[in-house]
Amino acid sequence: MRRSCKLLVLLVLGGLSIAAASPQDDLIAKLTSSEIERGRQMFVAHCAVCHGIEGTGERGPSLSHPSLRRVTDDKALFNLIQNGVEGSEMPGAWQLSEREVWQVAGYVRSLGRTTPVKLPGDAANGKRLYESNGCAACHIVSGSGGVLGPELTDIGARRSPGYLHAAVVDPASSAPEGYLVVRVTTRESKKIWGVRVNEDSFTIQLRDSGGRFHSFRKTDITQLKKDFKAELMPSYRDAFNRSEMDDLVAYLAGLRGEQ
């Protein structure tokens, strides 16, 4: 979210804005195959970084569904692509013309013309595994849990099952943004580590493993180490067998924010 906010700020300040274009007509049905192909090329360039090359989802949700969250019709899809989703990681495609947005929308629609693959695994058992393996010590689901890691209440709506699987077996491959591990040494030789929650040119704020906030002026720090490769979450590769892993992923994929 921090990243997408910055992106929007950059657009507004840096001499760019989202032109107030509105979809004149629903053009998806009129798109030719070459226009859909052009949409695919733009999808690969602009969207695949989050949604995957085939739209099967990565950091962003899978788009291989006949119906998409937040999308009621083709015009809503157009608006979502053009303007992004406020408060989410999805930026608006300000760099695309109106026709190009339609072409991308057409390609996204083509991704949904597949038979959804039902996930293997028992979500109910996955929930039990989640609760019995200490996941809640670091993650909040529906208001309960720890704060060291990101909240998972709607993680299934934001991340693909494949991404969630990778995050469990190899957390370093998908380190969440905004959870940078920092190690601070103060002038008094006190050493504190935690997750960076904010930083400016003169100060830094972090949260330690106990959830306590610490604030430092950089002039009071003798060493500030940002561990871009560190990952707080251990790998659960060996904690679950294949069936249990499917169960856990099924549970996480089912967390879609509904109360």
Place this chain on the structure above:
Amino acid sequence: MKLVRVLTVAGCLLTAGIASAQVPYKRIVGASSEPGSWLTYSGNYQAHRFSSLNQITPANASQLKLAWVYQINGRGRFETSPLVVDGVMYVTEPPTKVTALDVRTGRPLWSWQRPLPLLIKTIGFGPTNRGVAILDDTVYVGTLDAHLIALDSKSGAVRWDTPVADNNTGHAITAAPLAIDGKIIVGISGGEAGIRGFLDAYDAKTGKLAWRLWTVPGPGEPGHETWSGDAWKTGGAPTWVTGSYDPDLNLIYWGTGNPGPDWNGDVRPGDNLYSCSLLAIDASSGKLKWHFQFTPHDVHDWDATEIPVLLDANVGGRTRKLVAMANRNAFFYLLDRQTGEFLQGTTYAKQTWASGLDAKGRPIVLPNTEPTVEGNLVYPSLQGATNWFSPSYNPRTKLFYVAVREMGAYYYKGEAEYKPGTFFAGGGERALAGDKAWGAIRALEVETGKMKWEFRLQSPPWSGVLATAGGVVFGGSDEGNFYALDAANGKPLWEFQTGGPMASNPVSFLIDGKQHVAMASGHALFVFGLPKAPAPSKGRVR
């Protein structure tokens, strides 16, 4: 009886330090010798954004305290650079409002606001305004719907209202006008809307157009051969940041923005004059004296609208009249401001698009640095190594201070079909963000371009800098830090968290004989000064 009352009111105003603003042209010419005021956008015609006030020093800057805050409630970024004249501060507020403030207290004296059309077009930028100009007893402001307005400096009453261009085609004004002898110079925005750029001069008294210089030459004009077909009609080259002026040479120096469309150069083969250029313009006639194009056939949106700073320095063994620009394309240029001759160009930020500049200053462009459908990583990002926010120049130490953005971007090429009043860009970028991008304040030795020091910033800034004779450099960060650095070595002296992102330029002036600094941040203007009984200064005075 009535006369007595008027005299009494006038007497009270004078007692309180507020006098009606009378700013003849000669007073602006001498702005550098009147540091208690801030009479024009960049502080003086030479665009130094330097204050010769020396009360705030490296020794006492840590004692700076908040004097007052003025809050706004308009939609858009608060990017104003205030003017301060005879006890009154003039600020612009987004989207298009002018307010006069009592400089001692921050209390409003008057406000003027233009009702804007519901569907105002700000294509390529946010709804903002960067400041006013003042001449005699009139305040001048450009509006988002592309009008130039003259306001009575004592009341805010409209003296005249001149339409500059049509907002329906994406024309708008965000820059502070430049007031010179009898004329108001105003630039235009719209580089992402396919406008044909221009620079206008209006009669200060009547609002009548004195001259217009098209920044994209039409058929039969020199430079038109750098376009093909009808591409010139949507060629861009907007003039959206305030330029500088040499009263002795009677030349205006004004930068131009990108050619249109921004990232798809296929539809406009050629150098695309006078986009991404510095223009030297005869102030009386509006005729082009010379031009220098920094980025021929730009495809990265590297506008050359950065502030052109006029200075005299020794280059090649003799003192010359120069113009310096830290360009968005990451090169720092020195040109002869009488002739436009290229003298020197050095990189001041990371760039991956050119192997250098040739003897005439033309970039030697590296292959495979153009935008592509798939995206192509190039430094700097389209926001540039710096942008509209101001640099500062200390003529005593010959140090040039610039706020730098260290950020790359994947550049994309897209289709470019012109429809009036819509986004006409032909692509875009995905900038590197988070910890992959950062910022800095850098001090450059102007005669060599060498970096003397750097102060690192957490993220690429959107704020300019102000150097002072007291030896302090003020600036703002994207995270809301208003800060003071030691001008000699870049070490931080003081910092205040304003609570909002900063995208503006600092100014300095006197309140009751005491030096203050002001800067907009978030949706408020902050003014700082030393405590009433400051400790005796032991600081260096430069």
